[in-house]
Amino acid sequence: MTFSGTFLHLKKGIPFLICLFLILLAQTPSFFVTSVPFLFIPIFYFAIFRPGLLNDYAVFALGLFADLIGRTPIGIWSFVFVLLFFVIRLNRLFFSGLTFDKLWLSFAFISAIALMLRLFLFCIGTGTLVSGDFLVIQYIILNLLYPLGIFLCGRLDNWIEVDS
Amino acid sequence: MESRQFRLKRLKMQIRLFLPLLFLIFSLVFMGISSFENPYLQQFQTALTQVVTPVVSFVSTPLRWGDKGVREVKLFLKTYQENQRLRAENESLQNWRNIAFQLGSEQQELQRLLDYVPPKKSSSVTARVLADDGGHFSKSFVVSAGSENGVSKGDVAMTSKGVLGRIVEVGPSFSRLMLLTDYLSRVPVVVGNSRVLCMLSGDNSSSPKLVSLPEGAVVQKGDVVLTSGHVGVYPSGLGIGVVSSVNNGEISVSLFESDFTPEFVRLVDFGLNQVLLQEECVEGKNP
Numbered sequence: 001m002t003f004s005g006t007f008l009h010l011k012k013g014i015p016f017l018i019c020l021f022l023i024l025l026a027q028t029p030s031f032f033v034t035s036v037p038f039l040f041i042p043i044f045y046f047a048i049f050r051p052g053l054l055n056d057y058a059v060f061a062l063g064l065f066a067d068l069i070g071r072t073p074i075g076i077w078s079f080v081f082v083l084l085f086f087v088i089r090l091n092r093l094f095f096s097g098l099t100f101d102k103l104w105l106s107f108a109f110i111s112a113i114a115l116m117l118r119l120f121l122f123c124i125g126t127g128t129l130v131s132g133d134f135l136v137i138q139y140i141i142l143n144l145l146y147p148l149g150i151f152l153c154g155r156l157d158n159w160i161e162v163d164s
Numbered sequence: 165m166e167s168r169q170f171r172l173k174r175l176k177m178q179i180r181l182f183l184p185l186l187f188l189i190f191s192l193v194f195m196g197i198s199s200f201e202n203p204y205l206q207q208f209q210t211a212l213t214q215v216v217t218p219v220v221s222f223v224s225t226p227l228r229w230g231d232k233g234v235r236e237v238k239l240f241l242k243t244y245q246e247n248q249r250l251r252a253e254n255e256s257l258q259n260w261r262n263i264a265f266q267l268g269s270e271q272q273e274l275q276r277l278l279d280y281v282p283p284k285k286s287s288s289v290t291a292r293v294l295a296d297d298g299g300h301f302s303k304s305f306v307v308s309a310g311s312e313n314g315v316s317k318g319d320v321a322m323t324s325k326g327v328l329g330r331i332v333e334v335g336p337s338f339s340r341l342m343l344l345t346d347y348l349s350r351v352p353v354v355v356g357n358s359r360v361l362c363m364l365s366g367d368n369s370s371s372p373k374l375v376s377l378p379e380g381a382v383v384q385k386g387d388v389v390l391t392s393g394h395v396g397v398y399p400s401g402l403g404i405g406v407v408s409s410v411n412n413g414e415i416s417v418s419l420f421e422s423d424f425t426p427e428f429v430r431l432v433d434f435g436l437n438q439v440l441l442q443e444e445c446v447e448g449k450n451p
Contacts, residue, residue: 021223024216024219024220024223025223027216027220027224027295027296027306028220028223028224028227028228028295028296056180056183056184056187057183059187060187060190060191063191064194067194067198068208068209068212069209069212069213069216070301070302071209071302071304071340072301072302073194073195073198073199074194074195074197074198074205075190075191075192075193075194075195075196075198076191076195078187078190078191078194079188079191079192079195082184082187082188082191083184083188085184086184086188118301121195122301124195125195125198125199126199126347127199128347128367129367130301130347130367130368131367131368131369133369
């Protein structure tokens with residue numbers, strides 16, 4: 001394999017590394033008060049526009065990693081991420097034809113379901129009833145960050161695509 | 165040759181189609197497995213945290229600076245009110261100091277009369293908060309001191325205001341503390357002057373609840389909640405908070421330490437962690 005070929009392969013691994021970084025970022029004791037599941041944005045973007053850059057294996061591994069370092073029952077994040085990725089990828093033709101505002105609306109709808117699903121699985125997994133008030137803050141911050149997240153994912157996608 | 169390639173391609177397509185389903189099943193299986201306490205899994209998580217913590221610490225440095233900046237600006241804007249509050253608090257504390265001197269001498273006299281055996285002296289280390297595990301689903305922090313610094317499982321994490329939680333996992337250079345607000349946290353407490361014995365139960369909200377109250381116990385808003393010392397994990401008499409509301413049998417507690425993003429915590433060894441070690445020996449785990 002040539003040097004440029006190796007470099008291209010490494011470049012293709014960058015979305016996965018960025019997702020790992022976002023999981024670590026959510027662990028920082030920050031003044032955001034809430035750990036926002038930033039990862040929903042790249043999963044949403046890459047499932048629609050470049051499913052080759054973030055595949056099922058990667059999404060499952062990211063979910064397991066998030067669960068392991070997040071000290072929540074293992075399998076919750078991986079279930080939510082894999083389901084999210086699968087559902088979006090299955091309907092990617094529909095999503096890719098949408099305008100930006102409609103896509104944002106779709107993300108708002110999907111992220112709401114994903115957050116509620118996570119809360120539901122957590123309550124089942126731990127056998128406790130946890131208040132979901134904080135989900136509203138998480139949801140609002142996540143959706144406000146959506147345009148910036150999608151823009152950055154788009155720039156990254158373009159940068160990787162130039163060589164490939 | 166072509167048909168073989170075609171079949172291989174079709175097989176790959178089919179696997180790819182079923183892969184998410186397989187991963188979803190794996191996730192559910194993992195959820196089932198992790199609902200049981202597994203020492204190997206815990207060891208693996210401890211090792212992973214040991215690797216990940218320096219990275220999180222590095223990543224969080226600019227955020228920490230930002231956090232500190234925001235706090236200092238807030239403090240600066242509130243200087244006048246803060247000064248007024250501190251003057252009032254100082255006056256009140258001077259009264260309390262006199263009462264404390266009086267009670268202290270009385271206590272010494274009574275202890276001498278009763279041949280009281282005082283508890284062991286405590287030792288402490290101060291550690292920086294490095295990571296906030298689990299966000300809203302699990303209330304715990306990773307802090308920058310571990311077994312190499314003399315921290316052991318069961319040490320009580322405190323700030324200047326009161327109890328924050330206790331150490332539940334210790335690595336060589338880090339430890340994880342579970343906050344009082346965590347859904348797994350249960351602390352035996354006494355409430356009010358009548359010293360009602362009950363349990364402080366975390367529910368991931370900022371106000372844990374009092375549960376397992378004896379029948380007919382009366383708890384009122386404003387009653388002080390202290391650790392009872394039962395079970396031996398927390399020593400008795402540590403300030404936890406005050407009863408903030410009593411609604412239809414649900415009693416919420418407002419914690420003295422309500423800042424859940426402290427920069428530093430004090431890890432105090434009251435010499436009670438033998439209870440946890442004995443428990444682990446009974447359960448057949450490595451002490």
